[in-house]
Amino acid sequence: MSAEQPNLGKVEKETPQLSIEEATKVFEKYATDEEVRKLLDENAEILSDILNEAKELKLDEKDLIHTLSEQRFAKIRRILFPILAVIPPLVTELGHMPFNVGEIAVPILGALATFRAHQTIQSAAGDIEQLRQIIRERVAALFGDPHAAA
Amino acid sequence: MDASPFNEAKVDEIAARISDGSATKDDVVYFLKATGHMLAELRDTMRAEAQHA
Numbered sequence: 721m722s723a724e725q726p727n728l729g730k731v732e733k734e735t736p737q738l739s740i741e742e743a744t745k746v747f748e749k750y751a752t753d754e755e756v757r758k759l760l761d762e763n764a765e766i767l768s769d770i771l772n773e774a775k776e777l778k779l780d781e782k783d784l785i786h787t788l789s790e791q792r793f794a795k796i797r798r799i800l801f802p803i804l805a806v807i808p809p810l811v812t813e814l815g816h817m818p819f820n821v822g823e824i825a826v827p828i829l830g831a832l833a834t835f836r837a838h839q840t841i842q843s844a845a846g847d848i849e850q851l852r853q854i855i856r857e858r859v860a861a862l863f864g865d866p867h868a869a870a
Numbered sequence: 871m872d873a874s875p876f877n878e879a880k881v882d883e884i885a886a887r888i889s890d891g892s893a894t895k896d897d898v899v900y901f902l903k904a905t906g907h908m909l910a911e912l913r914d915t916m917r918a919e920a921q922h923a
Contacts, residue, residue: 773913
C-alpha cells in the first residue's frame, strides 16, 4: 500500500511543525472561554458526523487515505496532522486497534484532539484514562470492539 | 473549492504562533473556525458521495 500514499509523506513536509507542549498549553489556556468551548463542541459534532459518514460509506482505511490525499483536502491535512501530534497517549491507545492508526487516524484523532481540549475544561489534568475510554467507545461503535475480538 | 472564507496563510501563521506559545484567543477562535469549515466541507463531500453510492 505504501506506493499509494505518497501524499501522506508530503503532508509532513507541508505541515507546520507545532510544538506538542505549546499547542497543548494554548488549547488548554483558552478552552475555558465560552466562544472557544462552543467552537470545540461544534468541531466535535462535525467530526462525529464524519465518522458516521465514513461508517455509512463503509470506508476502510485505504479509502480514507485516498480521500484525504486529494488536493481539495490539503488544508484539512495541514491543520489536523499537527493537532494529532498533541495526543500521543491516544495514538498509543489506538495503536492497539486492528487497523493502521497512522492511516485511519485522521478523522478519529481529530475528534479526539477536540475532546481532549474539551475534557481539560471539566477536570484537571490526568483525564487521559477517561479520554481513552471515550475513544474506545467511539472506535468500538464504528469498528466493533477489537479487544473483544481478541 | 476555494470559496473558503479562511485565509490559509493566516492559518499557517496562527499554527506558528500556537507552536511558539504566543497565540491569542482570537488566533484560537480563527483556527477552530477554519478547522470547522474545512471539516464541514469534508463531511458534506462524504454525504454527497453516500447519496450517490
